[in-house]
Amino acid sequence: MASIKKLFFIAVLFYLPLHSFAWGMLGHRIVGEVADSYLTPKARLAIKQILGNESMAMASNWPDFIKSDPTYNYLSPWHYADLEDGLSYEQLQDYFKTDTIADAYTKLTFLIKELKNKQLPKDKQLLYLRLVIHIIGDIHQPMHVGHTGDLGGNKISVMWFRDSSNLHRVWDDQLIDYQQLSYTEYTKAINFTTPAQRSEWQQQPMSQWFYESYQVSRELYREIKQPYQKLSYSYNFKHIAELNERLLKGGVRLAGVLNGIFG
Numbered sequence: 001m002a003s004i005k006k007l008f009f010i011a012v013l014f015y016l017p018l019h020s021f022a023w024g025m026l027g028h029r030i031v032g033e034v035a036d037s038y039l040t041p042k043a044r045l046a047i048k049q050i051l052g053n054e055s056m057a058m059a060s061n062w063p064d065f066i067k068s069d070p071t072y073n074y075l076s077p078w079h080y081a082d083l084e085d086g087l088s089y090e091q092l093q094d095y096f097k098t099d100t101i102a103d104a105y106t107k108l109t110f111l112i113k114e115l116k117n118k119q120l121p122k123d124k125q126l127l128y129l130r131l132v133i134h135i136i137g138d139i140h141q142p143m144h145v146g147h148t149g150d151l152g153g154n155k156i157s158v159m160w161f162r163d164s165s166n167l168h169r170v171w172d173d174q175l176i177d178y179q180q181l182s183y184t185e186y187t188k189a190i191n192f193t194t195p196a197q198r199s200e201w202q203q204q205p206m207s208q209w210f211y212e213s214y215q216v217s218r219e220l221y222r223e224i225k226q227p228y229q230k231l232s233y234s235y236n237f238k239h240i241a242e243l244n245e246r247l248l249k250g251g252v253r254l255a256g257v258l259n260g261i262f263g
């Protein structure tokens with residue numbers, strides 16, 4: 001009995017620090033649904049040929065679902081780019097220029113390049129497209145461009161109302177779930193952009209997308225003054241606009257990338 005308890009304890013210990021979460025189901029679906037609105041007809045057709053009857057919103061969660069299959073363990077670090085604290089934009093750009101580890105930046109660059117290759121086998125097209133849809137969502141979740149030492153906030157314990165949680169998880173799911181909207185309702189509620197805004201967001205370099213998240217996460221870290229700090233009504237009130245903007249930008253930029261590949 002004691003050894004079973006011990007085993008369980010060890011299992012929990014190993015499980016806890018995993019960097020295993022992502023914009024939850026809703027966040028990814030919202031990004032996919034926003035993006036679908038801004039595809040060129042040509043890109044939409046090409047994507048339909050790859051995804052079949054799976055919408056972008058539904059395809060977006062697949063890279064999280066497959067985490068239950070060890071065959072895909074190698075994809076885990078593709079969902080985020082954790083950094084040291086205090087980098088300027090120039091330092092971040094320099095870092096990415098020589099970055100060779102498997103992270104969201106190097107892998108997005110790889111996936112986009114591969115998808116432009118018309119000879120890419122069908123199974124790879126499907127895998128890579130689902131990953132691009134997912135990862136562009138992830139990097140707009142501020143805590144996916146957080147700090148290395150705490151696994152992007154996974155190790156920063158907080159209370160979300162009366163539940164114990166962590167900073168990463170609050171931003172993956174809890175703040176979004178709190179709005180009590182379906183992904184289609186949510187998309188309708190935030191889908192307001194001008195063409196000028198969209199083209200500005202899409203043209204900004206990918207390093208800037210990461211830097212925006214990194215700047216937001218820096219602020220989110222600073223707000224946590226003590227372990228198990230309670231986040232509730234005022235946290236939602238303070239951050240809701242920022243959250244919605246990250247989701248919207250993620251969707252608009254995803255459309256831009258896909259139009260660039262298939263358009």
Ligand SMILES: *[C@@H]1O[C@H](CO)[C@@H](O)[C@H](O)[C@H]1NC(C)=O
Nearest residue numbers: 048049050051052053054055
């Ligand atoms: C998509 O749905 C249509 C209509 O039901 C069906 O004919 C088609 O075979 C489906 N495509 C795939 C790839 O499942």
Ligand SMILES: *[C@@H]1O[C@H](CO)[C@@H](O)[C@H](O)[C@H]1NC(C)=O
Nearest residue numbers: 033034037038187188191192
């Ligand atoms: C989002 O807004 C665009 C531009 O107004 C519109 O074409 C599109 O249908 C909207 N998408 C959704 C899902 O509401």
Ligand SMILES: [Zn+2]
Nearest residue numbers: 021022079138
């Ligand atoms: Zn993810």
